[in-house]
Amino acid sequence: MPKPDIKFLKQKSQEIRRDVLIATTTAGSGHPGGSMSTCDYATALYFYKAKLDPRNPKWDRRDYIFFSHGHINPLIYALLAHAGYVDVNEYRTTLRKFRSKFQGHPSAHHCPGIEVCSGSLGQGFGVACGVAMSMKRQKKANRVFTLMGDGEQQEGSIWEAAMCAAHYKLDNLCAMVDLNGLQIDGKTADVLNIEPLADKYRAFNWNVLEIDGHDMQACCDALDAAEQYKGKPTIVIAKTIMSKGVKWMENDEKWHGAPIPKDKLAASIEELGFDKSHANIQEYQGHKTDKLTV
Amino acid sequence: MPEMVPTRFGYSDGLLEIGASNPRVVVLDADLARSTTTEKFQKKYPDRFFEMGICEQNMMVVAAGMAVAGDIPFATDYGVFLLGRAMDQLRVTVCYTHLNVKLGGAHAGVSVGADGATHQALEEVAWTRCLPGMTVIVPADYHDTVKAVKAVAEIYGPCYIRFGRAPMPVVTKKEDPFVIGRGNQYREGTDVTIFSMGAMLWQSLIAAEELSAKGIQARVINMHTIKPLDEEAVIAAAKETGAIVTAEEHQFYGGLGSAVAEVLVENHPCPMRRVGVKDRFGESGTPDELFREYGLLAEDIVKAAYDVLERKNHKK
Numbered sequence: 001m002p003k004p005d006i007k008f009l010k011q012k013s014q015e016i017r018r019d020v021l022i023a024t025t026t027a028g029s030g031h032p033g034g035s036m037s038t039c040d041y042a043t044a045l046y047f048y049k050a051k052l053d054p055r056n057p058k059w060d061r062r063d064y065i066f067f068s069h070g071h072i073n074p075l076i077y078a079l080l081a082h083a084g085y086v087d088v089n090e091y092r093t094t095l096r097k098f099r100s101k102f103q104g105h106p107s108a109h110h111c112p113g114i115e116v117c118s119g120s121l122g123q124g125f126g127v128a129c130g131v132a133m134s135m136k137r138q139k140k141a142n143r144v145f146t147l148m149g150d151g152e153q154q155e156g157s158i159w160e161a162a163m164c165a166a167h168y169k170l171d172n173l174c175a176m177v178d179l180n181g182l183q184i185d186g187k188t189a190d191v192l193n194i195e196p197l198a199d200k201y202r203a204f205n206w207n208v209l210e211i212d213g214h215d216m217q218a219c220c221d222a223l224d225a226a227e228q229y230k231g232k233p234t235i236v237i238a239k240t241i242m243s244k245g246v247k248w249m250e251n252d253e254k255w256h257g258a259p260i261p262k263d264k265l266a267a268s269i270e271e272l273g274f275d276k277s278h279a280n281i282q283e284y285q286g287h288k289t290d291k292l293t294v
Numbered sequence: 295m296p297e298m299v300p301t302r303f304g305y306s307d308g309l310l311e312i313g314a315s316n317p318r319v320v321v322l323d324a325d326l327a328r329s330t331t332t333e334k335f336q337k338k339y340p341d342r343f344f345e346m347g348i349c350e351q352n353m354m355v356v357a358a359g360m361a362v363a364g365d366i367p368f369a370t371d372y373g374v375f376l377l378g379r380a381m382d383q384l385r386v387t388v389c390y391t392h393l394n395v396k397l398g399g400a401h402a403g404v405s406v407g408a409d410g411a412t413h414q415a416l417e418e419v420a421w422t423r424c425l426p427g428m429t430v431i432v433p434a435d436y437h438d439t440v441k442a443v444k445a446v447a448e449i450y451g452p453c454y455i456r457f458g459r460a461p462m463p464v465v466t467k468k469e470d471p472f473v474i475g476r477g478n479q480y481r482e483g484t485d486v487t488i489f490s491m492g493a494m495l496w497q498s499l500i501a502a503e504e505l506s507a508k509g510i511q512a513r514v515i516n517m518h519t520i521k522p523l524d525e526e527a528v529i530a531a532a533k534e535t536g537a538i539v540t541a542e543e544h545q546f547y548g549g550l551g552s553a554v555a556e557v558l559v560e561n562h563p564c565p566m567r568r569v570g571v572k573d574r575f576g577e578s579g580t581p582d583e584l585f586r587e588y589g590l591l592a593e594d595i596v597k598a599a600y601d602v603l604e605r606k607n608h609k610k
Binding site: 064107108109115116117118119120122123124125126127128129130131132133134135137138156157160161163164167 | 320341342344346347349351352354355356357358359360361362363364365367382383385386387390391392393
């Protein structure tokens with residue numbers, strides 16, 4: 001198994017966080033909070049573990065990735081842009097706009113690299129099960145990943161899928177949960193408690209890995225371990241912080257579904273380790289990526 | 295009296311046929327394989343049959359995933375649960391993505407009988423017809439259902455096939471054509487047209503015989519595809535017969551009658567009457583008792599035909 005380039009992955013993850021903030025603030029709406037909490041392990045998935053070909057999104061030997069919580073599409077599009085599926089500046093400037101590739105929730109018709117339309121919670125998990133079942137029946141080695149929110153665990157259909165994956169012994173499936181503890185109306189513990197989540201999945205006959213979702217080495221190790229585990233599906237429960245990376249935003253459910261104001265963008269980008277000139281949104285208008293530093 | 299065979303047998307026999315010729319056909323059921331009779335497919339092709347348990351929402355998205363992987367899934371269940379419980383999954387994942395998922399809905403109509411209102415699917419045509427890109431088919435009898443299964447496997451996109459539990463008269467012939475979106479005429483006539491959906495073809499043909507005895511010639515068309523509707527047949531009927539009756543074992547809001555009325559008012563309005571379930575839930579009973587109670591018999595179609603004929607002639 002190749003060793004992950006942790007330094008590269010950490011840097012990439014920060015760049016993606018930066019672009020999530022730029023795109024959502026430019027759009028004036030969107031979901032930065034969960035995008036930033038999911039960012040590190042999703043970066044490990046796209047830039048270390050998954051077999052993908054951005055020049056051929058429908059490559060028949062690709063791994064399949066389903067974001068079951070489609071509302072974190074600012075992250076999905078940023079990952080796809082940095083991987084080379086779509087243009088970064090187009091993403092930064094047209095998210096959620098009329099006729100944009102970057103619809104308010106992911107659309108397979110508009111954006112390459114999106115497998116199915118999503119945005120209604122609990123569905124991507126079951127779709128991932130279906131692909132994993134077909135891959136097993138067709139005796140194909142493609143692996144399947146599904147990323148979920150922790151609030152999403154409240155959907156009943158999540159547990160239908162959890163039963164299904166264990167019943168069919170889908171060890172070609174790896175699920176990942178963003179345990180940031182927050183949802184729109186407040187703490188998951190207060191809205192509708194999902195704990196003990198790891199015990200629930202163990203009881204549902206899953207291989208459960210619990211990690212710090214912001215420890216890049218741990219994210220890569222968990223993805224390796226999931227690949228090697230046979231006989232059961234694996235779930236990686238990643239303890240995370242909503243809006244991770246920008247202190248004044250962290251751990252506040254306000255940023256689940258709202259962008260930060262324009263006057264806060266430069267300082268926030270600086271905190272992520274970039275020059276604040278990146279916040280000059282007009283610079284990206286009409287420019288293709290190759291004209292500017294990504 | 296023709297031979298009586300349940301349309302669900304046509305569904306499972308159709309699956310056996312396409313299962314033999316197309317290795318990508320897979321079948322899913324939600325703990326009802328014995329009732330829907332997909333167990334025949336399970337026995338013949340165990341590696342292509344997936345028992346999903348009582349998890350309708352998950353079955354819908356698993357079928358979507360299988361379609362993403364290039365398979366042609368037929369997700370099967372009682373229509374009320376298949377669609378009613380998994381409507382959001384059908385809308386967002388299957389229809390919005392426009393995936394090649396086929397749905398087989400059993401226990402259609404009051405002819406389900408003893409199980410009563412909860413299990414008698416009376417709304418699914420309305421539920422599916424409004425979803426963008428969805429094809430909706432209600433075969434008339436056993437042969438029609440076999441052909442419907444084969445036809446939907448040949449086209450790309452989400453399709454719903456509706457079939458019933460009780461034995462129903464086999465009215466069509468094995469060699470009759472079946473083209474999605476084209477109604478099949480089973481009787482020529484110029485006085486009035488009866489468009490039938492599903493098992494109502496048989497009642498419509500009896501009604502046409504009764505009308506014929508009174509010197510009224512009714513055209514009878516089996517509208518096995520509700521969407522896309524055979525608009526040409528509707529407009530031609532309006533122009534050539536000037537009076538239309540629809541007959542369906544379904545709520546009369548949103549079903550065949552509504553679909554036909556939409557085409558008429560926009561193209562060639564003429565007197566029309568709908569025969570269907572009038573904004574009620576079903577109940578327990580024998581299919582015969584329930585067809586009488588819900589006004590779905592040939593005599594109800596005859597009454598409706600006299601009504602539209604009177605309006606048509608009065609207009610003149």
